[in-house]
Amino acid sequence: xxxxxxxxxxxxxxxxxxxxxxxxxxxxxxxxxxxxxxxxxxxxxxxxxxxxxxxxxxxxxxxxxxxxxxxxxxxxxxxxxxxxxxxxxxxxxxxxxxxxxxxxxxxxxxxxxxxxxxxxxxxxxxxxxxxxxxxxxxxxxxxxxxxxxxxxxxxxxxxxxxxxxxxxxxxxxxxxxxxxxxxxxxxxxxxxxxxx
Numbered sequence: 001x002x003x004x005x006x007x008x009x010x011x012x013x014x015x016x017x018x019x020x021x022x023x024x025x026x027x028x029x030x031x032x033x034x035x036x037x038x039x040x041x042x043x044x045x046x047x048x049x050x051x052x053x054x055x056x057x058x059x060x061x062x063x064x065x066x067x068x069x070x071x072x073x074x075x076x077x078x079x080x081x082x083x084x085x086x087x088x089x090x091x092x093x094x095x096x097x098x099x100x101x102x103x104x105x106x107x108x109x110x111x112x113x114x115x116x117x118x119x120x121x122x123x124x125x126x127x128x129x130x131x132x133x134x135x136x137x138x139x140x141x142x143x144x145x146x147x148x149x150x151x152x153x154x155x156x157x158x159x160x161x162x163x164x165x166x167x168x169x170x171x172x173x174x175x176x177x178x179x180x181x182x183x184x185x186x187x188x189x190x191x192x193x194x195x196x
Contacts, residue, residue, distance in 0.1 A: 002033075003033060004033050004034075004035070005033060005034045005035070006034075006035045006036075006037060006048075006050070007022070007034070007035070007036050007037070008036075008037045008038070008039050008041055009036070009037075009038065010038055010039065010040055010041060012038065015036060015038050018036060019036050022034055022036065041055075041096045041099055041100070042092060042095035042096050042099060043095075043099065048103065049102075049103055049104060049105040049108070050103055050104060050105060050108060051105055051107075051108045051109070052108060052109050052110075052111075053100045053103050053104045053108065053109070053110045053111070054110075054111045054113070055096060055097060055100045055110065055111065055112050055113065056113045056114075057089075057092070057093040057096050057097070057112070057113070057114055057121075058089060058092060058093070059089050059093070059114040059115055059116035059118075059121050060081060060085050060086050060089050060116050060118055060121060061115055061116065062081060062116060062117055062118070062174075083120075086116070086118040086120045086121055087120060089116070089118075089121050090118075090120045090121050090124060090125050093114070093121055093125045094125050094128055094129065097110075097112055097125060097126070097129055098129065100112070101129065101133065101136075101137065101180075101182065104182045105182065106182055106183070106184060107181070107182065107183070108181070108182050109140065109179055109180070109181055109182075110137075110179070110180045110181075110182065111177060111178070111179045111180075112125070112126060112162075112177065112178050112179075112180070113175060113176060113177040113178075114175070114176045115173070115174055115175055115176075116174065116176065117164070117166070117174045117176075119159070121176075122159060122162060122164065122176040123159045123160060123161060123162055123176075123178070126161055126162060126178050126180075127160075127161070129180075130161070135183075135184065136182060136183060136184045137180045137181065137182055137183060138180065138181050138183055139161040139162075139178060139179070139180060139181075140179040140180065140181050141158075141161075143163075143177075143179060151163055154170055155169035155170030155171075156170070157169070159176070159178075161178050162176055162177060162178030163176070163177055163178070164176045164177075
């Protein structure tokens with residue numbers, strides 16, 4: 001089967017960076033199979049569906065905020081992070097995750113990830129999707145060749161649902177991810193809502 005890769009990034013500067021990275025690492029003979037778009041991921045843009053969808057959503061990035069303050073020897077200001085900020089991100093993330101579910105073919109896999117430690121942005125967003133579309137999706141606990149026991153040996157912690165790597169346990173991260181399988185072919189029309 002023909003493999004086509006579609007990468008979407010709404011931010012023009014980040015999309016340029018993405019294009020440069022793809023050009024650097026993907027052989028010229030394969031680049032015609034790669035498409036870079038600039039859609040608002042929170043709104044579905046077409047009827048295209050994919051076997052595999054990876055969603056790395058914008059998040060509160062607490063580690064980056066703290067690291068930047070430590071590097072600059074500055075105090076973390078309340079305006080830089082708050083529970084309300086996490087809730088705003090969670091709303092955006094949920095919108096993007098719904099669109100991603102719609103873009104996933106029946107039987108296809110959807111991976112959702114953040115670099116947040118906030119349960120509101122991580123498992124909270126996924127639980128909300130499961131609550132609404134639970135009969136349409138299932139959580140995939142193992143990650144291909146990385147079984148649950150291998151992930152735990154790496155220092156990953158299981159969240160309900162998903163996995164998280166934390167810097168104090170494994171020296172990298174934070175990164176949260178969950179893999180979902182779309183088990184039914186169509187998502188109800190309620191998912192087709194307009195997010196303007």
